[in-house]
Amino acid sequence: xxxxxxxxPKVWVEFFNRDMKLVRSEEMDLKYKRKQRDFExxxxxxxxxYLLSSxxxxxxxxxxxxxxxxxxxxxxxxxxxxxxxxxxxxxxEVEGTFAYSISKDSSKLLIYNELPYEKKDPERFGFRVFDQxxxxxxxxxxxxxxNDDKFTVEEYRVDNEGNVFLLGVLYEDDAKWRxxxxxxxxxxxxxxxxxxxxxxxxxxxxxxxxITDLTFRIGNDGKLVFSGFYSERGTYxxxxxYFFHLDPKSRxxxxxxxxxxxxxxxxxxxxxxxxxxxxxxxxxxxTRKAPELYDYSLDELILRSDGGAVxxxxxxxxxxxxxxxxxxxxxxxxxPFYDPFYYNRYxxxxxxxxxxxxxxxxxxxxxxxxxxxxxxxxxxxETRNDGGYYSSYAMATTRDGFFFLFNDDSRNFGRDDGxxxxxxxxxxxxxxxxxxxIKGEVSVAPLTSxxxxxxxxxxKMCKQIGKREMAVLxxxxxxxxxxxxxxx
Amino acid sequence: MRQNIxxxxxxxxxxxxxxxxxxxxxxxxxxxxxxxxxxxxxNTVATKVIGIAPDGFYVLRQKCFATRTPSPRFGSSxxxxx
Numbered sequence: 097x098x099x100x101x102x103x104x105p106k107v108w109v110e111f112f113n114r115d116m117k118l119v120r121s122e123e124m125d126l127k128y129k130r131k132q133r134d135f136e137x138x139x140x141x142x143x144x145x146y147l148l149s150s151x152x153x154x155x156x157x158x159x160x161x162x163x164x165x166x167x168x169x170x171x172x173x174x175x176x177x178x179x180x181x182x183x184x185x186x187x188x189e190v191e192g193t194f195a196y197s198i199s200k201d202s203s204k205l206l207i208y209n210e211l212p213y214e215k216k217d218p219e220r221f222g223f224r225v226f227d228q229x230x231x232x233x234x235x236x237x238x239x240x241x242x243n244d245d246k247f248t249v250e251e252y253r254v255d256n257e258g259n260v261f262l263l264g265v266l267y268e269d270d271a272k273w274r275x276x277x278x279x280x281x282x283x284x285x286x287x288x289x290x291x292x293x294x295x296x297x298x299x300x301x302x303x304x305x306x307i308t309d310l311t312f313r314i315g316n317d318g319k320l321v322f323s324g325f326y327s328e329r330g331t332y333x334x335x336x337x338y339f340f341h342l343d344p345k346s347r348x349x350x351x352x353x354x355x356x357x358x359x360x361x362x363x364x365x366x367x368x369x370x371x372x373x374x375x376x377x378x379x380x381x382x383t384r385k386a387p388e389l390y391d392y393s394l395d396e397l398i399l400r401s402d403g404g405a406v407x408x409x410x411x412x413x414x415x416x417x418x419x420x421x422x423x424x425x426x427x428x429x430x431x432p433f434y435d436p437f438y439y440n441r442y443x444x445x446x447x448x449x450x451x452x453x454x455x456x457x458x459x460x461x462x463x464x465x466x467x468x469x470x471x472x473x474x475x476x477x478e479t480r481n482d483g484g485y486y487s488s489y490a491m492a493t494t495r496d497g498f499f500f501l502f503n504d505d506s507r508n509f510g511r512d513d514g515x516x517x518x519x520x521x522x523x524x525x526x527x528x529x530x531x532x533x534i535k536g537e538v539s540v541a542p543l544t545s546x547x548x549x550x551x552x553x554x555x556k557m558c559k560q561i562g563k564r565e566m567a568v569l570x571x572x573x574x575x576x577x578x579x580x581x582x583x584x
Numbered sequence: 585m586r587q588n589i590x591x592x593x594x595x596x597x598x599x600x601x602x603x604x605x606x607x608x609x610x611x612x613x614x615x616x617x618x619x620x621x622x623x624x625x626x627n628t629v630a631t632k633v634i635g636i637a638p639d640g641f642y643v644l645r646q647k648c649f650a651t652r653t654p655s656p657r658f659g660s661s662x663x664x665x666x
Contacts, residue, residue: 106647113640116619138644140635145642529614541612559633561641568616569630579618
């Protein structure tokens with residue numbers, strides 16, 4: 097969690113070798129002619145490192161983006177500061193920000209920025225596509241025929257040829273998500289091809305069903321693979337998967353399919369009583385009470401070589417709890433000691449945020465959109481006011497299946513009491529490794545204890561660095577180290 | 585005397601169980617090998633693996649201004665029956 101955007105930015109680039117040894121660490125100098133630039137990003141493009149920084153000229157109301165090449169050996173930025181692009185920005189905190197996407201083969205870079213707007217004015221944004229030497233290939237400012245408050249951009253990608261694809265949501269009325277139980281939004285795909293000279297728009301909906309999450313990837317054949325979840329109830333739950341291919345050349349939408357999850361999968365960790373209720377709801381065709389999965393966040397869409405795909409999602413939600421100060425201590429609102437009138441007397445409140453990262457689901461989808469198998473990895477993680485710093489998971493894809501690394505409570509191993517214990521960041525945590533093989537079978541085992549390792553593993557910062565290797569980051573106090581996790 | 589022997593046995597049982605957990609990698613199709621320890625600059629956090637080169641990988645580190653110590657819920661039960 098990084099906060100306080102007004103503070104002076106400080107940035108380092110580090111290089112670790114294959115023995116996980118820190119070879120070099122270099123602080124980036126963000127001053128230029130006595131002026132402080134804002135840090136934007138560091139990109140690895142075409143085997144070269146680039147430091148991107150920006151400067152907001154408040155008098156001219158413009159934001160400028162600069163690039164500097166870093167030496168891949170010394171990590172020192174070059175002395176040449178090149179302006180990559182400039183954009184309108186009335187206020188640097190809310191406008192003129194830049195976002196980046198690199199093509200699958202690392203040969204193209206897309207820099208995307210939203211342009212300032214007035215209320216009820218059309219949505220505007222700018223694209224710039226660069227080649228692997230960071231030379232501008234093409235650029236375009238876009239004005240969409242939708243009002244800014246009716247359209248939100250969800251995702252943007254560039255393919256190996258420099259074509260840009262953008263996925264957004266268009267709301268049909270002010271109700272935003274639903275009216276009389278039906279969805280009031282559509283997903284929209286915008287395709288800008290042939291250096292921005294060709295444009296195509298595709299509208300995606302599922303009639304009376306809610307598309308609750310949708311993402312896409314660009315296949316090796318240039319076709320786009322879309323997949324996500326749908327619900328029959330609303331936008332927070334999941335009933336099944338939605339899948340289709342889009343060929344931008346022929347403009348054809350192929351293999352479109354919505355497939356419901358198996359009843360046993362939806363009710364896998366329910367009590368017998370709740371499972372019986374769910375079964376009755378299904379038999380009565382009661383959509384409102386039929387089982388669905390809640391609060392799943394779609395994290396990964398991995399393309400299969402045959403045109404199919406694998407979806408990975410994790411249950412994630414944040415709980416907010418308010419306390420009021422009383423002379424007897426802080427009590428939550430449901431406590432018998434909670435006194436609502438103390439607010440007026442003392443005027444102090446405290447809010448805690450609980451970050452929940454729970455089960456992971458993996459869904460294998462055939463090239464025709466059928467669910468081949470779905471797997472669920474049981475996991476409970478709950479921590480307070482830390483943004484889930486040590487929660488969530490890291491994933492590696494190998495020829496034999498998928499590996500998931502996460503922090504877990506040690507009591508979940510070596511017992512058979514039917515309980516799933518929650519990781520809360522305590523000393524008795526272990527690093528668990530779950531394997532989902534190519535048949536969808538799940539096995540989970542402890543890899544190491546965080547206490548014995550002398551560090552706590554931070555899964556969000558672990559990354560697959562080879563076909564069968566993952567770099568694992570562990571931290572304790574001001575100490576940290578990387579480990580090499582090799583899959584045999 | 586017998587009590588001391590029993591205490592000693594329990595201690596060693598826990599000691600070896602703990603060690604076994606730490607090295608319980610034999611059944612797993614994976615092996616974790618840690619690199620050397622490093623000290624990070626104060627109030628900083630690694631935020632991104634920038635890229636993977638043939639001989640290693642690049643990491644971005646930034647100054648942070650927020651808490652990162654996880655703490656459990658006040659008075660909560662930490663298990664869920666299934």
